[in-house]
Amino acid sequence: MFKYIYSVIFFIVLTAASASAQTADISPARKQAIDSLALEKVRDLSKYISIIGSKKTPYSEAQRVMDRAEELFAPESEMGVSSLNRKEINYYKVRKYFERLIALNYDRVTISWYDIHYISDLERQPDGRYVGVVTIYQKFEGTSDDGMKYKDTTKKDITIYVERKKTQIAGRTVEFWDVLLGDIRVSETSA
Numbered sequence: 132m133f134k135y136i137y138s139v140i141f142f143i144v145l146t147a148a149s150a151s152a153q154t155a156d157i158s159p160a161r162k163q164a165i166d167s168l169a170l171e172k173v174r175d176l177s178k179y180i181s182i183i184g185s186k187k188t189p190y191s192e193a194q195r196v197m198d199r200a201e202e203l204f205a206p207e208s209e210m211g212v213s214s215l216n217r218k219e220i221n222y223y224k225v226r227k228y229f230e231r232l233i234a235l236n237y238d239r240v241t242i243s244w245y246d247i248h249y250i251s252d253l254e255r256q257p258d259g260r261y262v263g264v265v266t267i268y269q270k271f272e273g274t275s276d277d278g279m280k281y282k283d284t285t286k287k288d289i290t291i292y293v294e295r296k297k298t299q300i301a302g303r304t305v306e307f308w309d310v311l312l313g314d315i316r317v318s319e320t321s322a
Contacts, residue, residue: 157261157293161308162253165261169291169310170247172203173265176312177244179203184232184240197229204312205292211317215283220317237273237281244269253293261293266318286319 157165179200183193210228213220223231232240246268253261269285290313297306 210315213317213320263291
């Protein structure tokens with residue numbers, strides 16, 4: 132008898148969980164909008180990194196842009212840094228990465244991202260968030276007036292988090308999907 136009751140309860144819980152998961156699924160139209168937003172945030176980050184890394188950017192402007200760029204990320208996210216001169220990849224918290232970028236010992240720095248695309252579709256996680264990965268290629272070039280020059284291309288994978296959030300607008304609670312960037316992992320570095 133107890134086995135039967137437990138089976139019925141398990142079935143009810145499973146059905147309820149399945150129904151709630153279906154209501155939280157992302158429609159194809161919403162997914163397309165989310166994908167566009169994710170790629171837009173990655174492109175924004177690309178612009179911010181270019182501004183922060185440029186030696187022509189005044190320090191106060193670089194600080195303002197760093198603040199804006201940090202808002203794109205989930206808490207505790209890290210960014211990978213690689214070099215042709217060493218095998219290991221170092222990871223830094225986002226703010227620390229930006230501070231190191233400003234302090235690079237070059238007179239001119241050019242950073243550009245290209246070939247930005249999804250390599251994994253959004254997958255629902257047990258906590259209700261969706262996670263995907265966007266791949267980019269970063270071209271870095273640093274030159275000094277004394278002739279020092281460094282150049283590399285790095286393939287990086289950016290974790291994308293999509294989660295449902297709530298906000299108050301005119302006294303009403305409105306739910307929306309938000310996109311945050313996560314860790315940026317280096318997958319390869321070449322000349």
